[in-house]
Amino acid sequence: MNELKVFIADDEEPARERLRTLLGDISSELPTRVVGEARNGVEAIDLLPPSGAQVLLLDIQMPGMGGLEVARHLARLEHPPRIIFVTAHDRHAVDAFELNALDYLLKPVRAERLAGALKKATVPENAKLEKAAASPREYLSLAERNRIVLLPVRDILYLRAEEKYVTVRTRAREHLVDEPLVELEREFATRFVRIHRNCLVARAAIRGFERAPGEEAEPHWLVVLDGLDERLPVSRRQWPTVRDLVT
Numbered sequence: 001m002n003e004l005k006v007f008i009a010d011d012e013e014p015a016r017e018r019l020r021t022l023l024g025d026i027s028s029e030l031p032t033r034v035v036g037e038a039r040n041g042v043e044a045i046d047l048l049p050p051s052g053a054q055v056l057l058l059d060i061q062m063p064g065m066g067g068l069e070v071a072r073h074l075a076r077l078e079h080p081p082r083i084i085f086v087t088a089h090d091r092h093a094v095d096a097f098e099l100n101a102l103d104y105l106l107k108p109v110r111a112e113r114l115a116g117a118l119k120k121a122t123v124p125e126n127a128k129l130e131k132a133a134a135s136p137r138e139y140l141s142l143a144e145r146n147r148i149v150l151l152p153v154r155d156i157l158y159l160r161a162e163e164k165y166v167t168v169r170t171r172a173r174e175h176l177v178d179e180p181l182v183e184l185e186r187e188f189a190t191r192f193v194r195i196h197r198n199c200l201v202a203r204a205a206i207r208g209f210e211r212a213p214g215e216e217a218e219p220h221w222l223v224v225l226d227g228l229d230e231r232l233p234v235s236r237r238q239w240p241t242v243r244d245l246v247t
Contacts, residue, residue, distance in 0.1 A: 002031070003031045003032060003033045004030065004031065004032045004033070004054055004055060004118060004121060004122070005032075005033055005035045005051070005052055005053050005054045005055070006023065006032045006033065006034050006035065006053060006054070006055045006056075006057060006118075007034070007035055007036045007037070007038070007044070007047075007048050007051055007053035007055070007056045007057070007081065008020070008034060008036075008037045008038070008056075008057045009037070009038040009039075009040075009041070009043075009044040009048075009056060009057065009058050009059060009062070009067070009070065010039075010057075010058075010059035010062070010086065011039050011040055011059060011062045011063055012059075013039075015059065015086075015107065016037055018108070018109065019057055019086070019109065019114075020034060022109060022110075022111050022114050023114070025111045026111050026114065026115040026118075029115055030115050030118055030119060032118065035051040035052060035053050036048060036051040036053060039062075040062050040063055040064050040065065041062050041064055041065030041066060041067065041069060041070040042064055042065055042150065044056070044058070044070050045065075045070060045073055045074065045141075045148045045150060046147075046148075048074065048081065049077060049146050049147045049148060050146070050147070053081045054081055054082060054121060055081055055082045055083075055084060055102070055118060055121045056074070056081040056082070056083045056084070057084050057086050058070060058071065058083055058084065058085055058086065059085075059086055059087060060085055060086075060087040060089070061087060061088070061089070064138075065138060065139065067085060067087070069137050069138065069139070071083050071085075071101070072137065072141075073137075073139065073141040073148050073150070074148065076141055076142070076143040076148060077143055077146065077148065078143070078146065082102045082120070082121045083101050083102055084101065084102050084103045084104075084105060084117045084118070084121075085101050085103070085104045085105065086105045086107060086109060087104075087105075087106065087107065088106070088107045089106075090104075090106060102117060102120050102121060103116075103117035103120060105117060136153070136187050136188050136190075136191070137153065137187070138152065138153055138154075139151060139152055139153060140153060140156070140168060140175075140177055140179070141177075142175060142176075142177060149175075151168060151170070151175060151177075153188065153191060155170045155171070155172075156168055156169065156170055156192075156202055157169045157170060157171065157201065157202055157205050157225050157226075157227070157228055158192075158199060158200060158201045158202065158205075158225065158232060159181060159184055159192065159199070159200045159201075160181075160198055160199045160200075160232075161180075161181040161198040161199070162198070164178065165177065165178055166178075166179060166180075166181050166184065169228070169230075171227040171228065181198065181200065184200065185200055188200075190203075191203060191204070193206075193241065193242060193245060194238055194241075195223055195232060195233075195234045195235065195238050195242050196232070196233060196234065196235045196238060197235065199232060201223055201225060201232060202225070203245060205225045205226045205227070205228075206223060206224070206225060206226075206242075206245060207224045207225065207226050208223075208224045209221045209222065209223055209224060209234070209243070210222045210224055210231060212233065220233070220234075220236070221233075221234045221239060221243075222234065223242065
């Protein structure tokens with residue numbers, strides 16, 4: 001049997017060491033090779049794609065970015081790893097399996113349970129990871145050349161639908177994501193407000209409004225965003241809602 005390439009992501013060194021030990025204990029039954037480790041979610045997203053890992057042993061509760069969000073971002077890879085969640089708590093089990101997790105192991109992990117979970121990775125998978133109905137992400141993600149680029153949601157000034165993609169604007173630059181605007185609006189309802197049928201802006205970035213030039217009878221307003229020279233039109237339909245945010 002060929003070695004199964006495994007990546008371990010857990011913020012606690014003793015937990016990572018125990019998994020390495022267990023993998024050694026079951027090596028005669030199921031040969032594996034640890035191709036990388038990460039201490040948090042962001043590090044996992046950065047280090048896993050070039051490792052060639054087939055399976056990710058992923059802790060759910062990690063500082064900065066939890067395992068459920070990590071799984072959602074890695075789903076954007078052309079060949080995402082099979083994921084086995086490893087956690088001290090069982091309250092995330094439903095979310096984990098909505099993400100098509102391979103298995104869900106409770107700490108302390110036992111050798112026989114780990115072997116059983118890893119054996120599932122040797123069976124071809126048809127379904128890709130799907131998004132779980134979980135708390136809003138802290139990042140959006142892009143897949144570029146078999147790596148994941150993370151965009152902190154807190155840095156986004158606006159999201160604008162354009163044909164098949166959504167333009168994500170930060171102070172630094174624009175990015176394109178292939179997520180529907182309506183789903184982004186639903187997920188980030190507390191962070192963004194719709195100003196037009198094709199545009200959401202960050203509530204915290206709104207600094208005021210300017211009257212659009214050339215309007216006589218009924219004013220047409222533009223929203224002013226912090227750190228951005230560009231002015232975005234507010235539709236008359238959305239104007240009452242947007243205006244109330246700064247009054």
